[in-house]
Amino acid sequence: MHEFKYKNNHLYCEGLKVEDLVRRFDTPLYIYSYHTLIGHYMKLKTAFSRIAPLVCYSVKANSNLAILKALVDKGAGLDIVSRGELARAVKVGCPPEKIVYASVGKTSQEIEEAVKSGILFFNVESLPELENINRIAGQAHKIARVALRINPDVEPRTHKFITTGKITNKFGIDFETASGILLFRQRFAHLKICGLHIHIGSQITDSAPFVAAITKVARFARQLEKDGVSLEYLNIGGGLGIVYNQETPQTAKKFAARALPLLKKTGLKIIMEPGRFIAGNAGILVTKVLYVKSTPKKKFVIVDAGMNDLIRPALYGAYHQILSIRCTLNAIRSPEKVDIVGPICESADFLAKDRRMPKVKAGEYLAVMGAGAYGSSMSSNYNSRPRAEEVMVVKDKVFAVRKRENHSDLMRNELIPSFLLGL
Numbered sequence: 512m513h514e515f516k517y518k519n520n521h522l523y524c525e526g527l528k529v530e531d532l533v534r535r536f537d538t539p540l541y542i543y544s545y546h547t548l549i550g551h552y553m554k555l556k557t558a559f560s561r562i563a564p565l566v567c568y569s570v571k572a573n574s575n576l577a578i579l580k581a582l583v584d585k586g587a588g589l590d591i592v593s594r595g596e597l598a599r600a601v602k603v604g605c606p607p608e609k610i611v612y613a614s615v616g617k618t619s620q621e622i623e624e625a626v627k628s629g630i631l632f633f634n635v636e637s638l639p640e641l642e643n644i645n646r647i648a649g650q651a652h653k654i655a656r657v658a659l660r661i662n663p664d665v666e667p668r669t670h671k672f673i674t675t676g677k678i679t680n681k682f683g684i685d686f687e688t689a690s691g692i693l694l695f696r697q698r699f700a701h702l703k704i705c706g707l708h709i710h711i712g713s714q715i716t717d718s719a720p721f722v723a724a725i726t727k728v729a730r731f732a733r734q735l736e737k738d739g740v741s742l743e744y745l746n747i748g749g750g751l752g753i754v755y756n757q758e759t760p761q762t763a764k765k766f767a768a769r770a771l772p773l774l775k776k777t778g779l780k781i782i783m784e785p786g787r788f789i790a791g792n793a794g795i796l797v798t799k800v801l802y803v804k805s806t807p808k809k810k811f812v813i814v815d816a817g818m819n820d821l822i823r824p825a826l827y828g829a830y831h832q833i834l835s836i837r838c839t840l841n842a843i844r845s846p847e848k849v850d851i852v853g854p855i856c857e858s859a860d861f862l863a864k865d866r867r868m869p870k871v872k873a874g875e876y877l878a879v880m881g882a883g884a885y886g887s888s889m890s891s892n893y894n895s896r897p898r899a900e901e902v903m904v905v906k907d908k909v910f911a912v913r914k915r916e917n918h919s920d921l922m923r924n925e926l927i928p929s930f931l932l933g934l
């Protein structure tokens with residue numbers, strides 16, 4: 512569900528016409544719907560209200576400060592993966608006791624900063640990392656709280672680049688190693704191992720992989736309890752899938768119906784780390800058609816947004832629905848098969864391949880749907896393209912939440928050495 516709908520043949524975001532936003536802010540333009548964002552967060556909170564989980568929004572899905580602040584103000588915690596994300600969490604006033612920190616490659620500097628800022632816990636991904644956190648906490652005269660990220664070895668049936676819970680993935684610790692760590696936890700004088708964490712992948716549309724993974728860690732937690740190791744938290748990660756095309760992902764309610772009984776039985780405090788589920792359908796990317804080019808074999812719709820703005824199609828072969836922002840055009844023009852491509856010098860620079868679309872013409876605007884997660888946060892300056900403007904709509908008001916970059920922003924940190932300047 513989202514608040515991007517046609518009214519009188521025009522695409523709206525909440526109470527505002529997308530065409531008016533585009534005229535005011537130019538393209539490429541990311542548009543976020545505040546109420547869609549908050550609505551998704553609330554859906555999950557409500558579905559799981561019986562166990563009152565801490566929902567830590569996964570910052571990497573969309574790290575815009577306005578998005579973070581909107582969620583934090585509603586009581587969300589944050590799931591971070593770097594110092595940069597910690598800085599954002601601090602900036603929006605997220606209470607440290609609502610921050611969890613995962614990443615296979617946390618640097619010593621990152622660990623030290625997070626220990627000092629008093630985050631809820633680290634999701635630890637290996638024994639050497641655990642030893643490093645123990646050492647750094649000791650030096651800081653602190654006790655660091657950690658959860659062990661377990662690799663439960665389940666098949667999440669999603670794209671291989673976003674599978675993270677199989678034993679061949681780089682993430683997490685296998686059960687046997689984790690068991691060894693927990694039984695000999697007194698070795699780590701400066702750590703409190705307070706929980707277990709799983710995150711098995713992303714865009715998972717079915718409950719079965721979650722149920723399989725939760726069942727495995729819950730059984731593990733029970734065994735640990737028998738062995739005298741008691742824990743406080745179970746962090747079940749993120750990964751809930753959304754609708755991009757024809758998927759029929761489980762709703763928050765259906766997910767809760769399957770997962771809640773298992774989670775309740777553990778007696779542990781539950782943490783969730785949804786990213787895409789909250790932000791994915793809360794954003795669109797609007798782009799202008801520059802040219803329509805026919806070649807002997809294909810027709811290309813060349814638009815002003817490229818893989819630097821939205822890399823998901825190039826990176827994962829991801830499907831995004833692409834709609835004209837005026838749907839009267841759809842009805843009167845016959846569909847044709849086109850590639851919708853960006854201006855970047857790469858053949859992977861496409862937003863859609865062999866897509867049947869009502870005929871579009873140069874100068875029109877297209878909305879790339881479901882671009883709220885892993886859109887702007889994965890964007891780059893490749894081809895020296897300034898990053899897109901971002902706005903947030905709240906009913907009939909619009910707020911700029913990220914200014915369009917300019918060329919001096921892009922060159923700000925570069926230096927020409929004096930010898931090249933003949934000095």
Ligand SMILES: *Cc1c(COP(=O)(O)O)cnc(C)c1O
Nearest residue numbers: 569613713749750784785786787
């Ligand atoms: C990326 C990530 C998430 C969020 O994944 P979504 O599929 O966006 O819900 C949650 N937890 C961890 C550890 C992650 O790396």
